[in-house]
Amino acid sequence: MQQLLNGIFIGSIYALFAIGFTLVFGILDRLNLAHPAVFAASAFVGIELVERGGLSLWAALPIVFVFGAVLGLLIERLAFRPLKGRADAHFAGLISSIALAGMLIALLQWRYGPDTRRFPAGSFPDTRFEVAGAQVTLVQVVILAVSLALMVGLTYMVTRTRLGRGMRAVAENPTAARVLGVNVDRITAVTFAISSALGAVAGVLFAINVNTAQLGMGSAIELKGLAVIIVGGMGSLPGALIGGLVLGLAEVFAVQYIGSSWRDVIAFGLLFLILLVRPQGLLGARRVREV
Amino acid sequence: MRATLSTAAVATAAVFVLASCGSEGEGSGSAASGDLAGEGSGDSCSIEAAVPIGAVLSLTGAAASYGESQQRGLDLAAAELAEKGGVTYDLRIEDDQTDPRQAITLFDQFVSDDVSLIIGPTLSNAAVQADPVAQDAGVPVLGISNTAAGITDIGDYVFRDSLTEQAVIPQTIAKATEEFGLQNVVVMYSNDDAFTESGYEAFAAALEDEGVGVAETITFSKSDTDFRALLTQAQASNPDALVVSALIEAAVPLVTQAREMGIDVPIIGGNGFNNPRLMADAGEAAEGVVVGAAWNSASENPENTAFLEAFEAEYGTQPDQFAAQAYAGLLLVDQAVRTNCAADHDSIKEALGGLENVPTVLGEFSIDENRDAVHPAVVQVVQDGAFAVLE
Numbered sequence: 001m002q003q004l005l006n007g008i009f010i011g012s013i014y015a016l017f018a019i020g021f022t023l024v025f026g027i028l029d030r031l032n033l034a035h036p037a038v039f040a041a042s043a044f045v046g047i048e049l050v051e052r053g054g055l056s057l058w059a060a061l062p063i064v065f066v067f068g069a070v071l072g073l074l075i076e077r078l079a080f081r082p083l084k085g086r087a088d089a090h091f092a093g094l095i096s097s098i099a100l101a102g103m104l105i106a107l108l109q110w111r112y113g114p115d116t117r118r119f120p121a122g123s124f125p126d127t128r129f130e131v132a133g134a135q136v137t138l139v140q141v142v143i144l145a146v147s148l149a150l151m152v153g154l155t156y157m158v159t160r161t162r163l164g165r166g167m168r169a170v171a172e173n174p175t176a177a178r179v180l181g182v183n184v185d186r187i188t189a190v191t192f193a194i195s196s197a198l199g200a201v202a203g204v205l206f207a208i209n210v211n212t213a214q215l216g217m218g219s220a221i222e223l224k225g226l227a228v229i230i231v232g233g234m235g236s237l238p239g240a241l242i243g244g245l246v247l248g249l250a251e252v253f254a255v256q257y258i259g260s261s262w263r264d265v266i267a268f269g270l271l272f273l274i275l276l277v278r279p280q281g282l283l284g285a286r287r288v289r290e291v
Numbered sequence: 292m293r294a295t296l297s298t299a300a301v302a303t304a305a306v307f308v309l310a311s312c313g314s315e316g317e318g319s320g321s322a323a324s325g326d327l328a329g330e331g332s333g334d335s336c337s338i339e340a341a342v343p344i345g346a347v348l349s350l351t352g353a354a355a356s357y358g359e360s361q362q363r364g365l366d367l368a369a370a371e372l373a374e375k376g377g378v379t380y381d382l383r384i385e386d387d388q389t390d391p392r393q394a395i396t397l398f399d400q401f402v403s404d405d406v407s408l409i410i411g412p413t414l415s416n417a418a419v420q421a422d423p424v425a426q427d428a429g430v431p432v433l434g435i436s437n438t439a440a441g442i443t444d445i446g447d448y449v450f451r452d453s454l455t456e457q458a459v460i461p462q463t464i465a466k467a468t469e470e471f472g473l474q475n476v477v478v479m480y481s482n483d484d485a486f487t488e489s490g491y492e493a494f495a496a497a498l499e500d501e502g503v504g505v506a507e508t509i510t511f512s513k514s515d516t517d518f519r520a521l522l523t524q525a526q527a528s529n530p531d532a533l534v535v536s537a538l539i540e541a542a543v544p545l546v547t548q549a550r551e552m553g554i555d556v557p558i559i560g561g562n563g564f565n566n567p568r569l570m571a572d573a574g575e576a577a578e579g580v581v582v583g584a585a586w587n588s589a590s591e592n593p594e595n596t597a598f599l600e601a602f603e604a605e606y607g608t609q610p611d612q613f614a615a616q617a618y619a620g621l622l623l624v625d626q627a628v629r630t631n632c633a634a635d636h637d638s639i640k641e642a643l644g645g646l647e648n649v650p651t652v653l654g655e656f657s658i659d660e661n662r663d664a665v666h667p668a669v670v671q672v673v674q675d676g677a678f679a680v681l682e
Contacts, residue, residue, distance in 0.1 A: 002526075002552075006519040116540050121574025128551075135552045210516040210544045211572075220514060252520040260509045260521055261482065 002134035003252045009140050011248020012147040013206050017221055018228035018240040019151060020198035026235020027171040027191050031094050034075045035199050035225070036218030037101035042068050042200030043207035043217060044108055047117050057123060057139075057208060061146065061201060068200020069193040075100060076192035081185070105215055117213045124208070143205045150198060155237050167191060171235075231271045233281030242282055247271065327407065327634035329378070336632035341381040344624065345401035347411035347421065352389025357613045358413045361435060363606055364617030365410065371601070372625055378634075382621070387412050387421075394421040402428040407634040408624055410617075415439035422449050431640045435620040436613055438562065440489065443662040448636075450643050450662045452620045452653070454585040456486075456562050457493045459668040463583030464497035464534075466670040467559050470681060473532050475504045476559075477525040479545070480536035482510040490536035490561035498534065506530055513538055518545045522552055532581075536561040543572045550576035557581050557672075565612065570676050580673045581681060586615040586653055587669035589680055598652045619651040 017039060024032045042064045049060040079096040083089050127138035158164040166187045169177040178184050206221070207213040228247055232239025247267060254266035274282065329338030346365055349358035362384055369382045383406070387394040394417040401409050402424060408431045412418050415437040425432045426446035434442055434451035443449050467473060476498065480491035498505055506528035509521050522545075525533060535558060537545060542564050549558060557579050564582040587595070588609070598618060602610040610618070626649055627642035628634045647657045657665045671678040 002523045003520060006523060010517055010519075116543075118543065118572045121572070126551075128553075137551055211547055212516040212540075212544045214514075214516070214540070216514065217516070255509075255520045255524055260511060260524070 001132050003256050004249070005131070005134050005136060005140075007249035007252035008245060009144060009209065009248070010251070011245035012144050013202055013209060013244075014221070014224055014228055014247050015241045015244025016147045016150060016198060016202040016205065018225045018232070018244050019154065019237055020195040020202065021225045022229040022232070022235055022237065022240045023154070023195040023198070024191060025229060026237075027167050028188060030080060030090060032075065032080075032097050032192070032195065033094060033222070034079060034097040034101040034104065035196070036222040037104040038068055038071050038075075038196045038199045038218075039203035039206070039221060040213070040215060040218035041071065041104055041108055042203040043213035044112050044117060046204035046207060047119055047213055048112075050123050051120050057119070058142070061204060064200050064204045065197045068197040068203075071104075071200065072193040072196025073189055075196060076189050080188075080192070101218075105218075109215055114215065118211050119208065124211075139208060143209055146201065146205060150201065151237070151241055154194070154198070158237065163187070163190065227268065227271050231274050231281055233283040236281065236283040239281055239283035246274075246282075329632045331377075332632050333629050335377070336629040337377045338379075338628070338632065338634060341379045342628060342634040343381045343383065343404065343406040344621070345397070345404070345406040345409045346382060346384040347387050347394050347397045347401070347409065347413075347417075348384060349389040349413035349417075350384075350386035354389045354413050357436060358386070358389075360611050360613035361411075361413060361617040363602070364435075364610065364614035364619075365621050367598075367602060367605055367614075368618045368621035368625075370605075372621070378625065378628055380621070380625070387417060389414065389417075391417040391420040394418075395424055397421075398424040401425075402430050406430065407628075407636065408433060408639055410435055410620055410624070412437075415442060418442050419445070422446070425449070429636050431636055431643060433620050433624060433643070435616045439486075447662070448640055450658060452623055452656070452664045453616050454664050454666065454668055456490050458663070458665075459583040459585060460490065460493040460561065461497040461500065462668040463559065463581065463670050464494065464501055464503070466583075466681060467532065467557065467581050468501045468503055471532060471557055473501075473503045475506050475528070475530055476532045476534050477507050477509065477528055477530040478505050478534045478536075479509045479511065479521065479525065481513040481515070481538070481541055484513045484538065487513065487536045487538060487561065487563060490563070494534050494536055494559075494561065511537075511541070513541055515541060516544045518548050519552065522549050522554060526552065526554055530556060532557045532559055534559045536563070538563040539566045539568055542566075542569060546573045546580060547576040555579070565671075567611070570673060570678075574676075577673045577676075582671050582673075582678070583668050584612060584671055584678075585664075585666075585668060586612040587671070587680060588612075588615075588678065590652075590654065590669070592650065592652075592654065594650055595652045615652050619653050619656070622651060623649065623656065 021035050024030055045067055046060050046064045049055050049063060050057060079100045080093045083092040083096060086092050125138050129136045158167060166182050169182050170184055170187050174184050224247060228243035229240050232243030250267040250270045251263055254263045258266055327338060327340060329336055331337055348361050349355060369380055372380055385397045387397055394412040398421040409425050410433050412421055413436055418434055418437045422432050422445045426448050429448060431448045434453060436453050437451050438453055438455050440457060443451060478494060481487045509525060511521055542560060546558055559581045564580060565584045570577045627639050630642035631638040644658055649656045654666045659665045670681040672681040
């Protein structure tokens with residue numbers, strides 16, 4: 001039971017990270033590799049807000065959300081928009097986003113140094129619950145709640161609102177969308193902003209969950225995020241959610257039933273297997289791009 | 292034929308060069324040792340010339356925080372020795388930038404400057420590469436922080452005053468077993484780092500010697516930060532203690548999450564846990580963590596209380612183990628010089644090897660037949676946010 005919960009908590013963070021990733025990927029067909037850097041940067045900024053600004057953890061979250069959104073706009077502006085007219089725009093954007101990620105990490109190192117940073121002791125409420133014999137902290141419950149709320153909100157927005165319709169129109173066919181009067185540039189920018197804001201919140205939640213922020217934390221989760229969006233089905237939001245949970249649970253149960261040394265082999269092996277059986281991913285529809 | 296001839300020529304030339312080097316070296320060496328022999332012995336020893344001592348420390352780069360502490364320890368010891376008089380030291384501290392190649396260069400330089408002894412380098416991996424330079428030249432080396440196995444196997448001129456993890460861990464396990472009546476433990480270690488892996492091996496051997504059962508051995512990666520799944524697994528075997536070999540980066544989240552999950556048994560850590568950041572970052576969760584260390588900061592022996600006071604007065608902060616070992620190192624060198632009242636290489640080497648039961652900040656200190664340090668380790672437990680001696 002405890003392991004099941006462990007898997008769900010870590011899986012929900014993977015999912016939140018992957019949903020931001022897959023949003024840009026699914027709608028714009030761009031792979032934004034600066035996403036992991038946003039993840040790390042927001043963790044550091046969140047810690048600074050709590051440490052210096054004296055904010056509570058939960059007050060810091062919305063600020064980090066906004067910070068992530070601004071970073072997303074910057075990423076779109078600097079790494080993607082100038083290259084969008086090129087024939088190899090997808091590939092060029094991928095490379096320039098890596099470059100931007102490198103710069104972001106270097107800035108973080110300049111600002112915060114290479115050491116691991118943590119929230120000041122005592123910034124977490126130490127309320128604990130017992131659920132069917134398993135220990136759960138209030139912090140974990142809130143992490144899960146925030147992740148789920150953001151995912152549900154995002155799904156609602158994409159499927160029900162005007163902005164969401166615009167996104168889907170751009171995803172379907174940018175040229176046709178432009179002809180129909182959709183402001184493609186604005187939709188693109190907003191998509192990046194939302195995507196990065198989600199990545200930023202995932203970063204802070206991850207840092208809260210393990211009380212650790214390292215410069216390399218983004219690259220550690222990057223591969224997992226990519227695996228999750230591919231297993232879940234490219235561009236599928238519910239797919240990313242399920243993919244994240246599957247990966248989290250696979251890791252945890254690999255430890256329990258096989259051995260800690262085999263964790264990554266088992267977890268990624270399982271993902272590989274899923275792809276062999278369902279090449280389009282769990283919820284991916286062939287040839288039809290969803291948001 | 293022609294090749295053979297030129298080879299022969301080169302060989303001959305080399306012999307000449309070597310011979311001239313040799314005679315030059317001997318010349319300056321004997322001249323130096325002429326000045327470096329004094330009169331009297333022990334406290335009354337007096338040597339006219341200042342004894343040149345080279346120190347290679349990592350003052351910049353990844354190990355800079357250690358090197359800085361060491362520099363302070365050495366400077367403090369040098370100032371005290373200057374005040375004492377009789378024998379004065381010309382302490383030259385150089386920065387190896389946490390780079391073994393730079394350490395080799397500096398060792399070469401100190402050897403050609405004909406210093407009486409070289410202190411350092413800060414890191415074991417630099418020592419492995421640089422110490423042979425001094426060994427080949429017959430210049431004694433005193434490591435003040437090298438804890439890796441095999442450093443003193445480099446040669447008979449290589450000494451150290453730093454206890455190895457292999458010396459500290461058995462004492463830690465023995466003490467903890469006695470204190471907590473350990474019967475059954477879970478061992479966790481990161482298996483992708485040479486230091487934590489060798490720490491794990493020492494733990495495994497010590498646990499076997501003490502007859503403590505290991506219910507499970509769990510590995511993780513040094514970059515891991517979420518240990519909940521592993522800890523749940525550990526919790527299932529209901530251990531009397533967790534034995535962990537990890538660097539501080541992993542130690543903090545591991546300890547925090549263990550306490551959060553309600554694992555209240557003692558956590559016994561390796562050298563990576565021996566860091567004030569454990570208490571600073573893990574806060575209350577660090578309570579009850581047991582760590583072995585070479586230096587007992589709370590020791591009340593007169594050398595230690597004087598050291599604490601002097602260090603605090605000079606630098607305004609508390610010294611750490613690196614400062615203490617550096618401070619002890621230079622005083623031990625002084626002790627060795629005064630034994631024969633001579634500061635040439637071979638007298639220092641011989642006197643260092645004969646050090647026995649010298650009172651130092653590290654406790655009663657001796658050098659064993661392998662030129663390694665022998666002194667009591669201290670087993671500490673975190674209490675009220677600070678390391679206290681486990682008793």
